Amino acid sequence: MTEAAAEQARRDRVFLVVVDDSPERAVALRYAALRAAKSGGRVALLRVVEPVEQAEWAGIGAMMAQERLEEAESLLAGLAAQVKEITGGLPVLITREGKVADELLELLAEDPRISILVLATAADSKGPGPLVAALTGRLAAKMTIPMTVVPGTMSEAELDRVT
Amino acid sequence: MQVYLPIAAMSVDVLLLVGVGFGVGWLSGLFGVGGGFLLTPVLMLLGIPSTVAVASGANQTLGASVSGLMAQARRGNVDWQMGGVLVAGGLVGSVVGVQIFALLRRAGQVDAAVAIFYVVVLGSVGTLMVMESVRAIFRRRNARAHRLHNHTWAHGLPFKVRFRKSRLYISVIPPLGVGFLIGVLSAVMGVGGGFMLVPAMIYILGMPTAVVIGTSLFQVVCVTASVTFLQAIQVGGVDIVLTLLLLLGGVAGAQFGAAMGGKLRGEETRALLGLLVLSVAGSLLWDLWRVPATLFSVGPAW
Numbered sequence: 103m104t105e106a107a108a109e110q111a112r113r114d115r116v117f118l119v120v121v122d123d124s125p126e127r128a129v130a131l132r133y134a135a136l137r138a139a140k141s142g143g144r145v146a147l148l149r150v151v152e153p154v155e156q157a158e159w160a161g162i163g164a165m166m167a168q169e170r171l172e173e174a175e176s177l178l179a180g181l182a183a184q185v186k187e188i189t190g191g192l193p194v195l196i197t198r199e200g201k202v203a204d205e206l207l208e209l210l211a212e213d214p215r216i217s218i219l220v221l222a223t224a225a226d227s228k229g230p231g232p233l234v235a236a237l238t239g240r241l242a243a244k245m246t247i248p249m250t251v252v253p254g255t256m257s258e259a260e261l262d263r264v265t
Numbered sequence: 266m267q268v269y270l271p272i273a274a275m276s277v278d279v280l281l282l283v284g285v286g287f288g289v290g291w292l293s294g295l296f297g298v299g300g301g302f303l304l305t306p307v308l309m310l311l312g313i314p315s316t317v318a319v320a321s322g323a324n325q326t327l328g329a330s331v332s333g334l335m336a337q338a339r340r341g342n343v344d345w346q347m348g349g350v351l352v353a354g355g356l357v358g359s360v361v362g363v364q365i366f367a368l369l370r371r372a373g374q375v376d377a378a379v380a381i382f383y384v385v386v387l388g389s390v391g392t393l394m395v396m397e398s399v400r401a402i403f404r405r406r407n408a409r410a411h412r413l414h415n416h417t418w419a420h421g422l423p424f425k426v427r428f429r430k431s432r433l434y435i436s437v438i439p440p441l442g443v444g445f446l447i448g449v450l451s452a453v454m455g456v457g458g459g460f461m462l463v464p465a466m467i468y469i470l471g472m473p474t475a476v477v478i479g480t481s482l483f484q485v486v487c488v489t490a491s492v493t494f495l496q497a498i499q500v501g502g503v504d505i506v507l508t509l510l511l512l513l514g515g516v517a518g519a520q521f522g523a524a525m526g527g528k529l530r531g532e533e534t535r536a537l538l539g540l541l542v543l544s545v546a547g548s549l550l551w552d553l554w555r556v557p558a559t560l561f562s563v564g565p566a567w
Contacts, residue, residue: 155297155478159394160401160535162463166474173475 115143115217116194120150120206120233121181126254129261130222131181133252135188136265137220145185146194146216148209149174150202171197203236210246218248225254272504273317279510285311286325286514287521293329294522296538299457299485301326304511306383306545310552313507315379316370320493320502322455325515327489330457330482337479344430344476348483350437351444351462355488358448363495366453370500380549382454387546390460394539402536431472431480440470444484452492457485 117134121127134145151170154163178195185193198205210216221237223230230238234251252261267276285307293300305322309315337343369375422436443465447458462481466472472480497503 159460159464160397162467162474162477165467166477169474 114215116146116215117143118146118148118209118216118219120148120202120219120221121178122150122202122233124222124224124231126222126224126231129252129254129256130220131184132188132258133222133250133256133261133265134220135185136261139189140265143217144191144193145189146196147178147181147185148196148198148206149178150198150200150205153199167199171199202233203241206233206237207241207244216247218250219245220250220252222252222254268506268510270313270317270504270507272501273313273507275312277311277313277507281311282507282510283514286511287518288514289325289511290329290515290518291522291525292518292541294519295525296522296534298538299326299459300329300515301456301489302383302387302454302460302542303545305379305455306387306549309376309380309383310548314502315376316366316496316500316502317504317507319366319379319453319455320496320500321504321507321511323451323457323489323492323496324503324508325511326455326457327486327493328512328515329519330459330485330489334479334482334486337482340479342476342479343483344428344472344480345483346426347428347431347433347440347470347472347476348480350426350440351447351480351484352487354441354444355448355451355484356491358445358450359452359488359491359495360448361445362449362452363492363499365449366496367499377553379453380553384546384550384553386450386454387542387549391539391542391546394542395536398533398536398539402533430476431470433471435470443469444488447484448488448491451485451488452495455492457489459485 117138119127119130119134121131131145131147137143138145151174154166154170174197175195178197182193182195196209198209206219210219219237221231221234223234229235230251231254237245237249238251256264266279268279268282269276285304289300289304289307292298292303301322304325305315305318308318308321313321334343366375369378422438424437425434426437427434443462447462447465450456450461451458459481462484463477466477466481467474493503
């Protein structure tokens with residue numbers, strides 16, 4: 103591989119961050135953004151919203167689905183601004199409906215541009231969090247890309263040092 | 266196998282009751298509804314007195330809603346503050362409703378009154394459900410549900426309170442009124458009232474949909490508990506044998522239905538629910554209409 107092609111590949115790689123409601127998502131997001139800024143690449147943010155449960159009225163079900171999507175989009179837009187501050191470029195925003203692990207694996211199968219998944223572990227001692235546990239355990243064989251697991255306890259200065 | 270129900274004062278087949286509990290539990294799990302509005306009329310059609318049927322319906326809804334409330338509360342989807350206001354209205358409503366119920370019973374009109382209530386409410390709810398899903402089947406996703414205008418006369422009312430979780434700053438009078446009406450409905454019909462409470466919370470109070478289901482379950486749990494309690498004390502309508510048999514089938518049915526409900530969704534299911542509601546209303550109407558098998562009945566004078 104020539105030097106130019108290697109440079110191109112580095113710039114095109116995508117760090118995928120799963121946006122959930124945990125406090126450690128900020129650590130994963132910051133790590134991915136710093137990595138992309140310092141060594142080339144882009145950030146993608148995935149937000150998976152829960153599908154609407156059976157409701158008595160179809161109109162209310164449709165309204166719920168719409169409000170959930172809008173909420174996810176505004177959350178991603180806010181995080182995108184944070185990413186842009188670090189990397190200078192806007193991240194790819196993806197919203198999906200369903201179960202987090204299933205949708206994540208499906209997205210990886212559909213989109214070959216995504217090259218690294220960045221997850222952070224929970225800061226408390228109850229275990230690494232459901233997604234990390236599932237992807238390194240039960241679903242480990244289904245992963246198609248490498249995964250970076252960032253300790254959720256790392257501070258901003260520490261993240262700066264290692265990226 | 267016949268069993269004697271001490272409060273209802275009649276004999277019913279055990280397997281039939283367990284089967285009814287299972288069927289209603291299954292449907293409520295499948296459609297995500299409380300089930301009281303199915304159980305009460307089915308029990309009435311079986312010939313169980315409406316005092317007992319209403320108390321059992323409220324009790325069944327209570328059981329079906331507790332686990333749902335716990336799941337929603339764990340995910341932080343309950344607005345306890347708004348729920349508290351709704352419950353306050355609902356508790357007053359349930360007391361008033363039980364008084365109305367007792368009054369009707371003293372007048373000897375309770376069976377007919379409850380049946381008429383059901384025919385009217387289920388008839389209109391069922392019609393709306395079928396119409397809505399038929400429209401949706403023909404025009405997939407074209408029609409978006411719109412909120413009504415955002416500023417109404419209700420915003421001019423006094424006693425404004427800030428509801429943080431719902432992101433609302435409104436008077437407490439509309440939620441108190443909504444809670445009260447649902448409480449009356451719950452006491453007279455033995456339903457949770459979720460199918461009317463949820464649209465009222467969205468369209469009248471303007472709550473965000475994310476907290477509507479959890480908050481409505483909070484109101485349903487408190488009000489059906491109050492109704493069951495009041496009915497037991499004041500009307501004496503809670504039959505422990507009947508309740509236990511229904512619960513036996515209901516618990517199993519709800520698990521089974523909830524597992525199936527995940528796969529089954531969409532407009533067709535909702536049309537089925539609407540048709541089911543309509544057919545229950547229709548058979549109650551027929552029951553009111555036809556000439557009874559025994560023209561006269563003898564009972565204690567109240």
